[in-house]
Amino acid sequence: MSSFLQHTFDGLVSGAFLALLALGLSVIFGMLRVVNFAHGACYMLGAVGTYLLLTEFGIPFWWALLIVPLVLGAFGMAVERTLVHPLARLDPLYNFLLTFGLTLVLQDLVKLRYGTTSSPYATPAGLTGTVDFGLFDFPAYRVFVLAFAAVACAGVWWLLGHTRVGMVVRAATERPELTRALGIDVGRWVTPVFGFGIALAAVAGVLAAPMRAVNPLMGADLVIVVFAVVVIGGLGSIFGSVAAGFGIGLVQAWGESYLDQWPIVAQTSVFVIMAVVLLWRPAGLFGREEAPA
Amino acid sequence: MLRVEGLHAWYGEATVLRDVALTVAPGEVVTLVGRNGAGKSTLLRCVMGLHPGRRGTISLDDRDIGSLPAHRRARLGLGWVPDDRGAYASLSVTENLTLPPAVGPDPWSLDRVYETFPVLHERRNSAATQLSGGEQQMLALARVLRMGARVLLCDEPTEGLAPLLVARVADILRQVRDQGTAVLLVEQNLRFATGVADRHHLLAEGRVVETLRNDEVREREGELLTYLGI
Numbered sequence: 001m002s003s004f005l006q007h008t009f010d011g012l013v014s015g016a017f018l019a020l021l022a023l024g025l026s027v028i029f030g031m032l033r034v035v036n037f038a039h040g041a042c043y044m045l046g047a048v049g050t051y052l053l054l055t056e057f058g059i060p061f062w063w064a065l066l067i068v069p070l071v072l073g074a075f076g077m078a079v080e081r082t083l084v085h086p087l088a089r090l091d092p093l094y095n096f097l098l099t100f101g102l103t104l105v106l107q108d109l110v111k112l113r114y115g116t117t118s119s120p121y122a123t124p125a126g127l128t129g130t131v132d133f134g135l136f137d138f139p140a141y142r143v144f145v146l147a148f149a150a151v152a153c154a155g156v157w158w159l160l161g162h163t164r165v166g167m168v169v170r171a172a173t174e175r176p177e178l179t180r181a182l183g184i185d186v187g188r189w190v191t192p193v194f195g196f197g198i199a200l201a202a203v204a205g206v207l208a209a210p211m212r213a214v215n216p217l218m219g220a221d222l223v224i225v226v227f228a229v230v231v232i233g234g235l236g237s238i239f240g241s242v243a244a245g246f247g248i249g250l251v252q253a254w255g256e257s258y259l260d261q262w263p264i265v266a267q268t269s270v271f272v273i274m275a276v277v278l279l280w281r282p283a284g285l286f287g288r289e290e291a292p293a
Numbered sequence: 294m295l296r297v298e299g300l301h302a303w304y305g306e307a308t309v310l311r312d313v314a315l316t317v318a319p320g321e322v323v324t325l326v327g328r329n330g331a332g333k334s335t336l337l338r339c340v341m342g343l344h345p346g347r348r349g350t351i352s353l354d355d356r357d358i359g360s361l362p363a364h365r366r367a368r369l370g371l372g373w374v375p376d377d378r379g380a381y382a383s384l385s386v387t388e389n390l391t392l393p394p395a396v397g398p399d400p401w402s403l404d405r406v407y408e409t410f411p412v413l414h415e416r417r418n419s420a421a422t423q424l425s426g427g428e429q430q431m432l433a434l435a436r437v438l439r440m441g442a443r444v445l446l447c448d449e450p451t452e453g454l455a456p457l458l459v460a461r462v463a464d465i466l467r468q469v470r471d472q473g474t475a476v477l478l479v480e481q482n483l484r485f486a487t488g489v490a491d492r493h494h495l496l497a498e499g500r501v502v503e504t505l506r507n508d509e510v511r512e513r514e515g516e517l518l519t520y521l522g523i
Contacts (some may be wrong), residue, residue, distance in 0.1 A: 148324055170383040178379045181341050182393035183367030183440065288382060 005136055007257040008250065013142045015249020016149030017204050021222070022229040022241035023156055024200035030173035030236035033092055034084060037099040040223025041106040042198050043071055047214045048110055051119050054127015061124035063211065068206050069199040076198025080191045103220075110216040118213035145207050152203060153242045153271075160238055170195060173236055174288075195251040229272045234287020244285065248273070294318050295340070295371075295444050295475055300349035302332070302339050302499075305509055309335045311499040313452050315477075317444065322466060322476040324486045327496030328521055333479040336496075337446045340477070341373045342366045353444065368396050374441025376449050376479070378429040379436075380421035389421045389432055390439050397441025399472070406435045409465070419455070427458045436467060445476045447517055463489050481521060483514055 021043060028036050049068040053059040070147070079102070087094045123141050130137040160166035171179045172186045180186050205219075212218060229248050233240025248270055255266030277285060295317045299463045300312035316377040317323045338344040340351055342363040351359040367373070370445050375503075378436045381389055390406060390413070407414035416424055421432060426504050430450055437445055453460045459482065466476055466489045480486040486493060495503040495517075510517065 167384065167388050167392060174381050174383050175379070177343055177363075178373075178375060178381075179392070180363040181343060181367055181373045181375075182436070183396055184393065185362075185364045265476055282311050 002135060003257070007253045009136075009138055009142070009146075011250035011253025012246060013146050013249070014253060015246035016146050017208060017222075017245075018226060018229050018249050019242045020149050020151055020200055020204040021226045021246025022233065022245045023153060023238065024197035024229050025226060026233070026236060026241040027046050027156075027169070027200075028054070028194055028197035029230070031169060032080075032084070032088070032095075032190055033228075034088075034095045034194075034224075035092070036197070037096060037223065038102040038106065039099075039197075039201050039226065040219030040221075041103040042072060042076070042201040042219070043205040043222065044107060044110070044216060044219035046202035047121075047209040047212070047218060048114070048181075048205075048216070050206045050209040051121055051214050054121070055119075061206075062211075065203070065206050069202040072202035072205075073195040073199030077093055077191050077195035079198075080194040083202055083264070084194065103223075107216045107220065114216070116217065118215040118218075121209040121214060123210045132201070132227070141210055145211070148207065149204075152200070156200070157238060157242070165189070225270055228270045231284055232274050234284025237284060237286040237288070240284055240286030295353055295477065296313065296350070296352045296355075297336075297340065298350040298352075300336070300339060300347065300351070302335050302344055302347040304346060309499050310339070313496075313499070313501055315501065317431055317475040317477050317492055319443070319473045319475050320470055321492075322470050322478060322490040324480045324490045325494045325496055326480060326483070326486065326517070326521065327491050331496040332499045333496055335402050337373065337448055337477065337479060340366075340446055341371060343373075367440070367442075370397050370441070370443035372437025372440050372445045374433045374437055374445065374447040374450055376452070378426070378433045380429045380432055382420055382422040384421055385418050386421050386424065387433060390436050393436060393440045395439070395441050397443050399436075400441030401438045403439065405429045406439050410435050413419075429448045430458070430462070431516060434462065438469065439463075442474070444477065445469070446477050448479045449481065450478070451480070451485050458483055466488065483510055483517060487511055 021039060025036055028034060046068050049072065050061065051063040053064045053067065054061070066238050083098055083102070084095055088096055127141040127144050129140050131140050131143045160169060168179070168184055168189060172184070172189060176186055208218070225248070229244045230241055232248065233242070233244030251269055251273065252266065255269050259266045297316070300310055300313040301308070305437060306386060307346045313336060315323065325336060327333050335344055342361060349359070350357065353369055353371070358369060381392070383394065387403070407417070412428055413435060416428065416467045423427065424432060434447070434450060450462050454462065463485060466478075470476060470489070478486070478490060487510050490507070493505045493510055494501045495505065
């Protein structure tokens with residue numbers, strides 16, 4: 001029983017990363033119809049940025065949690081304006097190729113400067129101990145990650161559901177053409193939304209720095225799983241992305257613990273689930289069939 | 294005054310509209326009548342700025358709006374009621390109504406909308422796509438009234454409505470017409486059309502082949518219905 005709780009907790013923590021990344025990917029896809037392959041690289045930049053702020057400038061974790069998402073969000077907006085936007089009128093494949101290329105460039109730039117070895121990052125001050133849950137002790141930092149990600153996801157959910165900006169984003173995601181015809185300059189919202197999605201990936205990266213190996217390729221495999229998560233939840237569905245993120249985190253953690261003789265099963269379980277979901281509900285668990293423009 | 298001159302439109306190689314000209318003055322209802330595929334919806338989409346394959350002049354109060362993007366045209370007072378009713382599934386009824394900015398000099402207040410359409414008030418917190426077809430039609434119409442649009446572009450607002458609701462839509466269109474709103478109406482229901490409109494343009498193969506007055510439509514109703522294939 002206690003090991004089950006342990007695995008469940010670990011699953012929720014890795015699910016928190018998947019949820020944050022899937023959320024950003026989903027918001028970007030909804031508004032721009034762009035599948036941002038560079039999302040994993042932005043997550044990596046978040047972690048590397050956190051590491052560099054500490055080693056180069058002595059800026060601690062808590063400041064990094066504020067600075068890195070802002071800087072990468074601005075970087076994302078610049079990329080949208082200069083690279084993504086000019087390709088928006090062409091086949092979506094062009095932007096997929098662009099963000100794929102961007103991923104390789106970003107990974108290699110980091111590799112060139114810092115190599116491929118992983119760098120350790122100390123657990124932030126104040127979160128070094130464990131939290132006693134009665135039956136159990138969990139590392140305080142992981143409890144923090146889970147709580148932070150949950151609050152961030154809930155915050156984005158609230159923002160989309162209860163603000164004017166959120167209403168415009170929902171409308172533009174569902175029916176871009178109609179939304180323009182109703183007097184809303186959809187194009188004006190595209191750049192900030194892209195930046196926001198990238199900032200969410202950066203938050204995940206910052207949170208990852210103290211508990212995962214920081215290296216140029218840390219986002220490369222993760223982004224594939226995140227794609228699967230977004231597809232399972234339903235492309236463009238915010239709730240679906242978050243729910244599927246936590247769900248897949250759990251499935252992976254349980255799989256790795258109880259099916260450890262068959263690692264291949266645990267590793268491919270995500271993609272098997274994705275295939276089954278696609279056969280059963282092509283729009284994903286919480287997705288809608290694409291409405292006419 | 295909405296004015297369309299020398300409008301040509303196409304989808305790829307296929308021409309949909311050929312040299313169409315028409316005007317709609319404030320306080321006037323003009324219908325477009327024609328078979329399916331005659332280009333009626335495309336004409337509304339061209340006016341709204343949603344159809345890229347077009348050339349010709351579109352002006353509003355002598356201002357050329359032909360090169361403006363759709364959202365700018367909406368802000369100048371064009372209100373589009375799309376043929377599929379344009380209800381957002383991810384927005385509540387109230388959000389569907391308050392999404393567009395108020396653009397005209399006399400936008401309806403939310404209270405006035407709910408007074409005129411009590412059923413929308415009852416369902417105000419539901420997702421708009423959970424409304425019945427008729428209710429969605431009311432919603433689409435109410436939305437452009439709330440914007441205060443000066444020119445309504447209505448694409449078959451009575452399609453699939455029960456007779457009682459058709460009469461209701463007619464009432465509302467007459468009411469906004471009397472207040473000086475211009476209405477360009479795509480319509481297959483000739484009885485409804487003659488009840489609200491002043492002039493009728495018969496569209497065939499992308500051209501306006503005839504322009505009829507109400508009495509002419511009534512006189513030739515049988516012939517027109519046969520032609521329209523209804």
